[in-house]
Amino acid sequence: MNAIQDTYPDELSHCYGCGRLNPDGLQIKSVWNGNEAIARFTPRPYHTAVPGYVYGGLLASLIDCHGTGTAAAAAYAAAGREPGTAPYLRFLTASLRVNFLKPTPLGPELIIHGRVKELAGRKVVVEAWIEVDGETTVQGEVVAVQAPDHMLANLLRRD
Numbered sequence: 001m002n003a004i005q006d007t008y009p010d011e012l013s014h015c016y017g018c019g020r021l022n023p024d025g026l027q028i029k030s031v032w033n034g035n036e037a038i039a040r041f042t043p044r045p046y047h048t049a050v051p052g053y054v055y056g057g058l059l060a061s062l063i064d065c066h067g068t069g070t071a072a073a074a075a076y077a078a079a080g081r082e083p084g085t086a087p088y089l090r091f092l093t094a095s096l097r098v099n100f101l102k103p104t105p106l107g108p109e110l111i112i113h114g115r116v117k118e119l120a121g122r123k124v125v126v127e128a129w130i131e132v133d134g135e136t137t138v139q140g141e142v143v144a145v146q147a148p149d150h151m152l153a154n155l156l157r158r159d
């Protein structure tokens with residue numbers, strides 16, 4: 001199945017965390033399975049906090065962009081629409097909460113989970129957590145709000 005980020009139009013694909021057109025970014029890929037979205041990410045050696053452990057800001061970014069990706073995938077599913085079709089359901093982070101439960105080891109692949117807690121109107125609340133070697137090390141919540149029409153219209157205008 002396609003990652004939701006691969007269905008975003010080019011103009012909305014430059015985000016540092018999840019833009020497929022940002023060569024310097026993290027290029028997070030969130031795959032929706034009908035119940036939750038999963039992303040996989042293997043931190044690089046330079047994503048270090050202290051030797052052997054992942055930098056917390058990176059972990060927060062993973063929760064952030066996987067949260068907005070989960071929101072988009074869930075919103076398309078709830079509307080019975082094909083992901084990536086216009087009018088675009090693209091979400092911005094209104095609020096991001098991250099709890100670092102234990103240090104996250106640097107080296108193994110991280111699995112980022114996203115599940116919808118609430119979906120109503122333009123707002124989706126997503127609970128997300130990061131699992132590594134079968135343990136949850138980070139837990140968070142993202143309030144994602146659908147990008148207002150005027151913002152999208154500006155970005156999608158082709159001169």
Ligand SMILES: CCCCCCCCCCCC(=O)SCCNC(=O)CCNC(=O)[C@H](O)C(C)(C)COP(=O)(O)OP(=O)(O)OC[C@H]1O[C@@H](n2cnc3c(N)ncnc32)[C@H](O)[C@@H]1OP(=O)(O)O
Nearest residue numbers: 012015068090091092093094095121123143145147148151
């Ligand atoms: C540019 C296109 C990009 C499209 C491309 C986007 C790339 C995305 C990237 C991934 C993530 C990021 O880094 S995004 C970058 C960081 N985030 C931002 O810069 C966002 C800056 N903030 C904003 O632009 C605005 O505050 C918005 C759009 C998020 C919300 O403004 P709004 O559209 O006027 O929303 P509003 O009608 O007041 O509220 C809608 C619902 O959301 C709730 N709500 C609003 N803010 C909050 C909040 N902080 N915490 C809890 N809930 C909130 C309201 O109570 C309401 O719930 P109810 O009454 O309906 O229940």
